[in-house]
Amino acid sequence: xxxxxxxxxxxxxxxLGYFFLGGLSGGMYTLATMLRLWGSPRDEAAARTAxxxxxxxxxxxxxxxxxxxxxxxxxxxxxxxTTPGHGGLAFKYWSPMSVGSWxxxxxxxxxxxxxxxxxxxxxxxxxxxARAIAHALAGGAGRVVIGVGALLGLYVASYTGVLLSVSNQxxxxxxxxxxxxxxxxxxxxxxxxxxxxxxxxxxxxATEWRLAQMERYFAILELLLIALVxxxxxxxxxxxxxxxxxxxxxxxxxVASLVPPLVGMGGPAIQVASGTGSxxxxxxAGASRTPMLAxxxxxxxxxxxxxxxxxxx
Amino acid sequence: MAxxxxxxxxxxxxxxxxxxxxxxxxxxxxxxxxxxFLADSFDxxxxxxxxNWRHVAFIDKVPDAPTTTGNGAxxxxxxxxxxxxxxxxxxxxxxxxxxIRTEFDTVFIQQDVCNGCRDCIAxxxxxxxxxxxxxxxxxxxxxxxxxxxSGLMPxxxxxxxxxxxxxGPLSELQKKADARxxxxxxxxxxxxxxxxxxxxxxxxxxxxxxxxxxxxxYGLPNEAxxxxxxxxxxxxxxxxxxxxxxxxxxxLVALRDRGGTRRAEEALRRxxxxxxx
Numbered sequence: 001x002x003x004x005x006x007x008x009x010x011x012x013x014x015x016l017g018y019f020f021l022g023g024l025s026g027g028m029y030t031l032a033t034m035l036r037l038w039g040s041p042r043d044e045a046a047a048r049t050a051x052x053x054x055x056x057x058x059x060x061x062x063x064x065x066x067x068x069x070x071x072x073x074x075x076x077x078x079x080x081x082t083t084p085g086h087g088g089l090a091f092k093y094w095s096p097m098s099v100g101s102w103x104x105x106x107x108x109x110x111x112x113x114x115x116x117x118x119x120x121x122x123x124x125x126x127x128x129x130a131r132a133i134a135h136a137l138a139g140g141a142g143r144v145v146i147g148v149g150a151l152l153g154l155y156v157a158s159y160t161g162v163l164l165s166v167s168n169q170x171x172x173x174x175x176x177x178x179x180x181x182x183x184x185x186x187x188x189x190x191x192x193x194x195x196x197x198x199x200x201x202x203x204x205x206a207t208e209w210r211l212a213q214m215e216r217y218f219a220i221l222e223l224l225l226i227a228l229v230x231x232x233x234x235x236x237x238x239x240x241x242x243x244x245x246x247x248x249x250x251x252x253x254x255v256a257s258l259v260p261p262l263v264g265m266g267g268p269a270i271q272v273a274s275g276t277g278s279x280x281x282x283x284x285a286g287a288s289r290t291p292m293l294a295x296x297x298x299x300x301x302x303x304x305x306x307x308x309x310x311x312x313x
Numbered sequence: 314m315a316x317x318x319x320x321x322x323x324x325x326x327x328x329x330x331x332x333x334x335x336x337x338x339x340x341x342x343x344x345x346x347x348x349x350f351l352a353d354s355f356d357x358x359x360x361x362x363x364x365n366w367r368h369v370a371f372i373d374k375v376p377d378a379p380t381t382t383g384n385g386a387x388x389x390x391x392x393x394x395x396x397x398x399x400x401x402x403x404x405x406x407x408x409x410x411x412x413i414r415t416e417f418d419t420v421f422i423q424q425d426v427c428n429g430c431r432d433c434i435a436x437x438x439x440x441x442x443x444x445x446x447x448x449x450x451x452x453x454x455x456x457x458x459x460x461x462x463s464g465l466m467p468x469x470x471x472x473x474x475x476x477x478x479x480x481g482p483l484s485e486l487q488k489k490a491d492a493r494x495x496x497x498x499x500x501x502x503x504x505x506x507x508x509x510x511x512x513x514x515x516x517x518x519x520x521x522x523x524x525x526x527x528x529x530x531y532g533l534p535n536e537a538x539x540x541x542x543x544x545x546x547x548x549x550x551x552x553x554x555x556x557x558x559x560x561x562x563x564x565l566v567a568l569r570d571r572g573g574t575r576r577a578e579e580a581l582r583r584x585x586x587x588x589x590x
Contacts, residue, residue, distance in 0.1 A: 043568070071429045082409070
């Protein structure tokens with residue numbers, strides 16, 4: 001049985017905001033890459049929407065992290081070793097916060113480049129540099145860039161869970177599945193958000209059903225990981241604490257938020273693909289998209305809230 | 314590299330006078346927290362934190378049932394401090410390298426490097442480190458680094474009236490501790506034990522203890538629970554890899570379902586140009 005005598009780091013609202021937005025941005029970039037590389041030409045519209053969303057979602061992240069530091073002006077100490085006599089870069093592969101700082105910086109560069117590329121392709125940006133970026137990314141190099149960007153996006157969406165586990169805090173360090181859980185939830189949230197955003201772009205609707213289907217798979221994955229986390233906590237003897245008032249109820253709400261995408265409220269594809277739906281049913285399902293989106297995004301936020309706060313209070 | 318130094322805190326002779334707490338605050342100019350009455354014992358300090366680098370814990374062992382004279386071990390007095398672990402969890406996770414090992418083999422937080430991320434607080438298994446609102450950085454026992462550099466012993470050891478806190482070269486302290494333990498056990502005090510003397514707890518502690526009960530009674534992790542944060546790196550990232558692989562596979566499956574695309578497009582056509590799906 002694990003026994004903990006640690007103090008709380010007081011990682012609270014800013015960190016919750018970062019975990020939420022970082023998960024969505026990383027998930028969004030990954031979805032964009034998958035849609036562009038493996039989707040049909042009609043999925044390009046949704047891919048562009050996702051690339052356009054990934055960067056603004058990311059923009060707030062370093063701001064939140066910096067504000068949360070005791071000494072925000074020393075944020076760069078995460079990257080440069082300022083210990084007298086040391087010099088050079090501060091990088092520790094065994095410290096997720098150190099690796100994460102670098103990953104966030106690099107991912108930011110990829111998200112920005114893809115954002116500029118899509119704005120240029122859409123004819124919204126005409127600066128020579130933007131055109132040069134779009135031109136350079138037109139062929140195989142572009143596929144490599146978004147592939148690497150997606151790997152970084154997956155890291156940004158997931159390392160925050162590993163960071164919590166790489167500690168001696170109760171709950172966080174009693175499970176190894178938080179990284180996976182954060183990733184599944186980030187993917188699930190970004191698929192729901194993209195399905196909603198894609199409607200605002202011509203041809204974006206063509207991808208809705210694919211996103212709904214992905215959303216369902218991601219929800220299943222997230223449910224499995226929640227079960228795994230709770231099983232880990234039971235093994236460590238901290239399940240009672242994790243499910244104490246009010247956390248148990250909130251965990252139940254997180255699970256409930258995954259029900260709509262599971263039962264096919266995610267979009268018309270579920271009904272159409274299963275051959276049971278009519279156009280009217282499909283239209284009704286489309287109209288129900290907004291509550292589903294709210295439910296999934298709230299679940300993404302709530303899950304992180306429960307994990308962060310239940311260990312510290 | 315100077316000789317490794319240490320603290321040997323012998324709880325069997327601690328009388329709970331708190332001179333160590335006071336001397337620490339005096340020397341290090343710690344103003345202390347706002348006075349609080351914890352109503353638990355004579356301990357109103359509560360815990361180690363940014364303002365309390367020594368903390369004398371009063372651990373209640375008063376038996377519930379009446380007992381005859383001499384048969385009740387009423388209180389365990391325990392002058393707690395940063396353990397200056399050989400394998401230090403705080404140092405392991407610190408992303409800025411603000412936490413270093415000094416030439417005296419002690420663990421020290423560089424105040425001009427720390428940016429207040431608080432990852433070390435999440436990592437320290439002893440709850441030693443605290444965040445100061447005043448400096449917006451983290452603080453803990455410095456082992457009186459400034460005094461060591463001037464050839465002086467740390468303030469807490471200097472003032473301890475019962476020699477419960479002994480300071481000196483680590484190897485000498487270990488020998489003293491072994492002798493003290495042997496004496497106690499020969500006297501029949503079989504519950505006495507050393508904590509952090511060997512390498513079973515974080516590779517060995519420069520500030521180690523003689524305890525009169527099991528470590529958990531003092532709020533110290535036992536050998537099985539004295540684990541480093543990095544233990545979860547491998548499995549944590551493995552979990553991420555598996556999830557990423559399954560997530561990407563899910564995306565691939567969803568995107569490869571061409572029949573589904575055709576059916577969806579037919580449905581779209583049936584809805585007409587204004588149909589919202």
